[in-house]
Amino acid sequence: MYPFTDLTIKFKRLRMILPRRDFITAAVLWTLLSAALIYSTNLTAPLDNGLKDLKIRFSASYLRPQIPYDMLLVSIDNDTLVKAPYKWPWPQSYWAQLLRRINEEGQPRAIIFDVFFQTPENMTESEAKAEKEADLLVFAEAIKESKNIGLVALYEELITKLGPQLKTVPPHPLLRKNASFYGLAWQPIDEDGRVRSFILSDHRADENHIAWEILDFLGQPLNHAERVSAYKKAVALIDFSSTDALIGQLGIQDLLDDERNFEFLKDRVVVIGATAPVLHDYHQTPFGLITGPEIICNAFATLASGRFQLLNNGLWQRLFYYLIGIAIAIFIFTDFIKNNQRQMFILWLLMPVFLFIYSFLPLEHPPVVLTWAGYSLTAFVIFLFLRFLEISEVREQLLEGEFCGTIQKNFFPAEKLVDERGITCYGTCIPYKDAGGDYYDFFKLKDGRIFFILGDVTGHGLSASMITTVAKTVVLLESEREDFDLQRLLQEISLTIYNMTQKRRMMSAVAGIINPTTGKLQLISAGHLPSVLKDGGVANEIPLPSLPLGLSRKPRPFTTTEVDFPKNSKLFVYSDGIIEGVNWKNQMFGYDSFNKLVADLPAQNSLEEDAASLIECLRSHSQGRTFEDDVTLVIIDLNKEEQNEK
Template identity: 25%
Template sequence: MTDSSSRSDPFGELEPRARLRVRAAGLLAALAGAMLLLAVGPALRQPLIDTYQRVSPPLEPSARVHVVAIDAESLAAVGGWPWSRYALARLTEQIADRGAVAIGFDFLFAEPDRQAPGDFVSIFRHELSPAAAGEIAALPSMDAVFGEVIARQPVVLARAGVDADSFDRDDETERPPPLPPEASFSGPQPKAIPAYPDVVANIEVLDSRALGHGLANGPPDADGLIRRVPLLGRAAGTLTPSLALDLVRVAEDVSEIRLEGGAAGLTAIRVGEHGVKVDAGGRMELRFAGRPPTAEGQPRSAYPTWSAADLLRQGVAADVFRDSIVLVGLTAAGTSDVVTTPRDAETYGVFVQAQAVDAILRGAALARPTWAPALEWGLGLALALLSWLMVPRASLAMVLAGAAVEVTAAFGASWLAFLNNMVIDPYPMLIPGAATSAVVVTLLFVEGRRVQARLRHALDDERLSAARISGELAAASEIQSGMLLPRGELDRISPAVEIDAVLQPAKTVGGDLYDAFPFDDGRVCFLVGDVTGKGVPASLFMALSKALARSLLVRPATPLDVAVREINAELARDNRQAMAVSVLVGVLHPGDGTLELCCAGHENPLVADGRGGVRELELRGGPPLCAAPWFPYAIETHRLEPGELLVAFTDGMTEAESPAGDLFGRARTLEAVARAGQAGSAAAAVDALVAVVREFEAGGEPSDDLTVLAVRRRDVA
């Protein structure tokens, strides 16, 4: 009972200092994981949110948001950009006549119209008669015409805040300050709001006639992606709404924009009946809307998009923009307003502005709740503590199952939160506990191996010393050798099968074994085994294992798997020393080459084809005998062709050590078996394998017993 309890509780086997090391390392791992998250947490969280943006079903876009695109068709119909202000005046009237409650231009009119009458006269003054020049000069300016149209319609013009280090800033030219925005603000105005020392506005004849003004700034993040849109900023010292925010204000026919938060930063912005969550500086993180592809599978823009050419031709329904906010922007190829978002590798800035307007209307911006960090770190601490307490005494299967449940729950909660426009980070919940579990499991393995090695060496040394003192080792070695079939008798077991084997113990006596015998129906049974440990204890358990295996395997009409299970049960019955033995048992049908194998924790056998090729017979098998008395070992069937050589061996081959401490390893074993398979006989192949291992050890003391068994079907005419 004590042995069984010890095996199920590896932590309890450790000495107090080792247990303390495991516990301390678990705590340090959790602390290191937490410190790492504090340093790189946002860098981990943002790619996850971007993934959610791409794979989640997009939000249904608002029916109140439309885009008028100055696209390639429009440029072909009207002319190259920039257009005459007369064409833009006509476009504005066409939009307003179709019911728009707010019209926003996502570009600036910072320069006068290039087709102004006065400019025309100055250019062609030598070609024009005084009368003609006077008539042309008397014509109204197209800027004035456009300004009159703007004055009659709900137009919001864009402005651009200019950073101190921007190329657009001109400190040498004195410009009058822009007109103050029409919007008024109530609530806190923290320092976190972005500030622009300068501003680029529209020419005065247009700027003074607009119903609203808004900043069109929307800088990308450091990786070039636009995820957030600022809803306000201090432009040349004046608090100014964004283009999207002022469009909603004009559409709602209100003057006040309400700011919520405190001196440390904003939390929300409200205009009319609409409110949206923002970060401390007033930036809104977009959860992108979209529409499904067309019936032909072609992608569609997120919002209804109309060509400016169609509007100028009056080819659009009369009420298409009723009660809607319309954004006018450039989408023709070659324009500079191309941006990247988490959902789109390439899109136009006007569509990002449309997303911002839509998010304000629906109040559907992504936001990180104020309680999120406390929840995430609280759960992370609880899971780390649970791992610290439970993992040392849990099985590996339970640890892996618990980890799978935690990962699924954390990412599932984060995904559901995203679908509800909240940003919840799963990493603080997982990484401290995962670090604790990984370090604890690793140290348990290391400390457990150290304990096993110490106990194994102590037992081996004690038994070996006693045997040497009593003079029984030599007799034991002679008796053990006598239990094994000589090589000459192995070759005479069956006329249809060639068998040879060699066992070389690392000490005077060892724990390896082999056996082979025929059945009455012509089948041939063979086995190779390796008892845990070396020396006298292993040799005694080897003798018991071999005798018991032979007695149970030779019984007629007993299937191989049943026999192995019975051997396992009998060996485990009075196994007070907790010994174990790995065994590979095979039954070969010489007639058709059918090969039945049953593996109990042993090395997989190799098959050489005699032409330099080698393959491994991959067996599922089970644990070594005595490790799990109840285990249902099964037969695994393969085929051995005539001339093919099956080689079974113990770990004395793969774990043989060179003087430099290198292991012989699996790769060298495969190469050696491939060469040995070309030998003329099974005996020659076995001798070649033993020779190459001893050559690798270069005269050093063997680290373990070495057993090699070779089986080959003879070509029987």
């Protein structure tokens, strides 16, 4: 089954509304934005770096790896520099003494020197050469005797006009020969100035990170070593669990001041490096400023735990994850999922959580930010198109409603009815929407009597207006009969509404026939509000309880009555939109207010003035709040005195 039937139909309809150039423009903009996101890593770097920070903190707090080796940082701190017998940088002969003592008294499993050895600058060239060679031989011999020493090589990748240039400075050949292992100790700095990763291996320099080398020295193979070796340059994300768990740390001076501290070194992997601020070996990380030796400790903990992730920002990988986001966005709008736009928004909120969890699984840190970006951009474009289509449909419905309202207004009498025998009929209707559910009419029958009706359909809008159209049609057809009867009229309207709506719509109505000759009023009601008869300063209701129209297929009698029209009286027939008009305090206008206003209307007012006065009082009560139902009013005046004068 084709899963995009609904979406295809909507886009075909949209093509009928939008010009082709708008589709082409949208497609070009979407393509350009997508290409920029895929190709330019700088655009997604802030989000990706934020994801890395979140992963690093989450892993350090909740996924602390199990490391098979205890570690200890032996630091060159401020106290050590102050109390040392030499100014920094120390001669290598002094390092040889320290090294022998650490190995003899501490007996660590392995030692990593995160120190760059050089000749002091205040010596003459000949003195320096002789001193340096003597120190070098002493230090090299101490390294050879230890059989557990690792040295770091300087590594730096410079961005020049000619492109990236690699600069490496390995340890001195004699030291490198006597050391048990050596490797890189370099970590790239991201766009925001933070360190989150380290160079695991670089085939251009033919060297691995010192943390990998010490694992080999300790006899622990690196997980995924074959896949890592396949990379020209392998970069791994640092797990800062060691920093979060507070790495054990002792100053060199602490060891020298108290020999008992050497016991902390036994069978541990020891990293010796600078922590004094004056030596400027600090780096900004997700955990704040930490020293270079700490980063080596964290890198070793990352690899020793066997759980690490490589960073690969290749173009094809970025494209793959971006296409996944597009595919998810398109799937959301298939026929298999209901409430597409709601589900789209919910998934947009939940997707970062799913992507965050997934980002821990692959060996390579996945650019899931692009998946979220691809989903967001594609879903947003589809949403805009569908929203535009919805707005166009709503606009079309409004136009249809406006046109329907115009037609419906033609159902109402164009002007008031004035009979030479003293009867005047006037009506007004304010629909809640363009097309309303209220209907009123009055006209002369063939026998000279005057007929009037007011109906109120449940609901609003086009469906309600269709019912009024049906009622109008039945009224016109029945009025052509010689034996026109109110009971039969309402029964025909009720049956027609029932057959059309099957009880989903009802209509209340009040209708009447006035005999101007006799001054008699025949009134019938189908669940409508009681009409009000005004006689001088008194307003009396004419209650006719009954059920509304459209409830049953079977004909049922409706309540009727016949009354005499008092001299100079008026009959007010109205819809519930007047009684149920509310203000901002949700207080209804009510029957009492309406009846009192009717009673207080001046007798000399015209029907138009009466209607305007009642509507104005209703608006004043509403306090600017719009009417929430159709407001319809029909007023009938029987002026017997005027008739007698004529």
